[in-house]
Amino acid sequence: MKKTSTLILLAIALLGLQSCNSNDDDQTASILDGTGITLDGDVDCCSAEEALQVYKFLKTVKIIPELSTEVDGKYNVFAYSKTGKFSVGYNEIYFVAVKKGTGNYVKNFDVTNLSPLMTMTAMNMKHSTPVGSSVDSFNDKYLAVKRGWVSFLMASTDKDFWVLSYDVKVLGHQKTVADASFSVEALPQGQTWLQSFKTGDATYFISLVDPQNYQIGSNSISAYVSKKSNPATQPYVVAEEVFTIEIVPTMPDMGGHSSPGNEALTKQADGTYQGLINLTMTGYWKIDLTVKDKEGNVIAENIHFDVTI
């Protein structure tokens, strides 16, 4: 059903383009049915094919209105996450810029300085949290959706609240979003996707990427290691230091049952840490972590992620 409607959409879009090209006076623009997008051959905006790609992607995510904004009355910038919410640990955040009037997606734009900030009123303390180094497109050919990540250290409460600031530049129009409030939910029991360790004076945070995608069998495991900033109100960027993080998944409910063939998280060229995790069944898995430095010295142990699949 879904496929059929997509095909119909594509057909309508292509028809629209064709009528555009034929210089038909009565129909200078066509409408991508149901989306509010007008395809008028604007070079700043997506082609029908690109628009459809964006449209399809946006169907898989949910908007976060409190982090969306308007730029100079000309563009809307919308923020999304997978669930329309954020939770403690690694979260991806997506941005799309839309031209007001036509509703079409802007082909390319920039989001920079993603800066989350937690204010803990009871303790009169402010701190940031691990954030991806930049907000980028998925790839060179697909520029209209920008993706960044934030790994939240803690959940919002009555007294502890999160705000996010970022800069956006759409076709020469700049806007700074300052201190937009939003909330972060706690993870359910049996899920801990963020851990910290200290070495010397530095504090590092390991953020586990998307463990909710794990299935029975072999899974690739990926993570980021971020370094706490000084001052702590600055976003914690991905650490330059190189570590090796050994992983041992165990099931405490099954007397510490473990799985064979797991591969340690090692740093890749793109800054991520990649490894392999084998899960023999569903249920609650405790992933014991041992962090080693470049020389192989253990610098942190007795820390673990919790994942329930």
Add this chain to the structure above:
Amino acid sequence: MWTAVVLAIATIIQPADTATDRSLQLDEVVVVSGSIQGVKRSVKGQVASIEEHLLELNHTDVVRRGSYAWEPVVNNMQSERVSTTIDGMKIFYACTDKMDPVTSYVESGNLQSISLNSGLNGNPQSTGNIGGSLDLKLRKVGFDNDAFRLNVSAGHEWNGHLQVYGADVALSSHRFYTNFGAFYRHAGNYEAGGGQTVQFSKFGKVNAFTNLGYRLAENHILEGTFIYDRATDVGYPALNMDVYKAEGIISSLSYRWQFSHPFLNSWETKVYYNHITHVMDDTTRPDVEIHMDMPGKSWTTGLYSILRASNGHHNASVNYDIYYNRLFADMTMYPGGAAPMYMVTWPDVGTLNTGLALADQISLAHHQSVGLSAKLAIQSQQLNNYEGYQALKVFFSGMTDAYHQVIGRVAAHYAWSPENWKLTIGTGWGSRAPTVTEAYGYYLNNTFDQYDYIGNPRLKNESAIEVNGGIQWHPLPLLNLQWDANAFFFSNYIIGEFETRLSSMTVGAEGVKVYYNQDHAKIINTSLSADWQPLEWLKWTGQISYALGHDAQGDNLPLISPWAFQSRLDFLFNRFSAQISVKGNARQAHFGHKYGEKETSGYTILNLSAQYNISVQKTLLTLRAGVENLLDKTYSTYSDWNNIPQKGRNVYVNLSVSL
């Protein structure tokens, strides 16, 4: 190439019914009531359980995990190496812990007899029968029998308050026959010797069956069977769990063309379908650390077509069969508070197997005969459950979701029967594909050695060479002495071996074992038996048997019988007969310590039994009574899983009436 040669030279033996033709490799126990002499049957008569009937067969034993659903063992080999068919139909158990050998899905009332082909000389439908093949022959009343017959039986055993009730009706004419009936069995927990109650040993079972036959034309016969069997609340004292429900549906339709031809006898084609649902239950057990659901499902559909031919010298058959079986089992564990843990323990394995079997029993001059049999089968397996497949891939990264095997067997024997003697020798070669548990089982906890077992999809077929021989001697007309022996020399023997790199799943397990092919292994069985009837009313039979089994390192294999003996006196009068028997095992000195087996002490028990027949016109009434383990000994046999104790003194009485 060799297959063509094998098929060209070989053929299968049809078990002939006359005693002289019967080789020492073929054995049969008769289940139905009646007064036929000279056949084997349980002293408890028709109401005995299938397993009690089975125990009458040579080289046959059972592995007992409770008081219900015992696993047949032939030549000291269990289900993996023994084929069990129901009237030629393939059927596969659905429990990953072997709580439901397929013999548990029928009732004595369904059966005419159970035949055993020892070793590689299997019945035409059997595959993978290295140890032997059992065929449970259904009780079909047949055409031209009594127009109406009603059979009713009831029995009670005091130990465990076992009750058995059965009734069936048979209608027969030249054109049509049917017999149908129902059986009910129920028992509470039994008591071991000394009066100690064995907890979780109760069971309940209902069974209903019907057979139909219709003569389409004089020599064209259509026959159908339907069996429904349901066991509930079955206790397994040797295991950590019981069974909530074990349900089997067995159905078949066959067409038989009988020829009036110099050598072609009949051509029978049968299609069948059976379905088993097995649900384990640990909710009634105290101290359950983690509650688990472990259901299993097995269904099989298949066809066989057999052409039988005979003349004065040959008794031959050609059989083609094909079956498709699906096995699925999973497990969900519920730790308090945390998320359920789920795994697929049998990854919905589809097995398609097709084979051609040939057999010939050839009578030669000077009281000699030769039997030849062979079968070639090809098999392909598909893992249909993605989750289970991915889970196994963690352990075998290069595995695929489809496997193919070629399985074959060929056997020959020669018999020479000069006056007062009979000598037989035989040999054979055969292979079997790994079972689903051995190839794809996933963390199956074995309470025998306390290891979790993981299957190995890379296993090679196991094969064995068998040699057997026997001598019968009648030095006096009423004295008969018999010695027989067989030896199986295995290659690529499949057995679980401790894998230190893996961590166990089950709480309290010793570790993980993975099935591997051992380079070689051997199992040797021998028995010496005698019967003597010095007086018309007195008969003595005695038997002593011994077996040994060694793995590639020369260490003992598990579950191999120690010295076993029995001696029985039969008192035979016209309507009354009585038996006194002594049975026992020596201490199991050569137990499989390496495989987690514990030593079993020897035992001797004394049994008494008696039967009384009354027949008035066509009404036959049989009253049976007896005492098992008269001296109330506390004992267990080597094949009692985890050495759970056997029943203590057990008094039984049963009555069968046939009108």
